[in-house]
Amino acid sequence: MSSNKSYYEILGIDTTTDVNGLKKAYKEKLLSIHPDKNRDSSQLGVTIDDLQRAYQVLVDSDLRANYDKELEESYKKQGFHNNGEGLDEYSLDEFYFDPATGFYCLDCPRCQMSRGFEISEEMLEEHCIERNSGGFHVVVQCSACSLWLNVNFDVVEEYEST
Ligand SMILES: [Zn+2]
Incomplete structure (x- = not known):
């Protein structure tokens, strides 16, 4: 049972x-x-x-990593990640910007993978979701352990040259 x-x-x-x-x-x-x-x-x-x-x-860290993966998969099938609800909240401010690649990077808080999370400007533009409370968020996955994070950010005002 x-x-x-x-x-x-x-x-x-x-x-x-x-x-x-x-x-x-x-x-x-x-x-x-x-x-x-x-x-x-x-x-x-x-x-x-x-x-x-x-x-x-x-x-067991290996079994746990596998199990986490299965769990994320089953959550994904349920549409769990569509709006980022229930995920750990991070702020884009906690990422560091790598000028060489133009990515915002974060070492994975779960598996410690260096730069497990990388977010490009394009990703922010294409995948951002407007939040009710103002600002935006984007849902991203670790490249190594499939941890999902909900990353909040405010849009940087772009000053248009008139
Ligand atoms: Zn990870």
């Missing part, structure tokens, strides 16, 4: 939670549904098997 919850949801953690946080959450969850404490663990919707499977995958 497999649940529809993601491993992150099963463990009650964030996709950015590190190994220490993961171990802590696992231990707490395990205690909370331990048969000695709570005979009817099924009412929580999560079994010890679920927990162990989730933990074993997420605690």
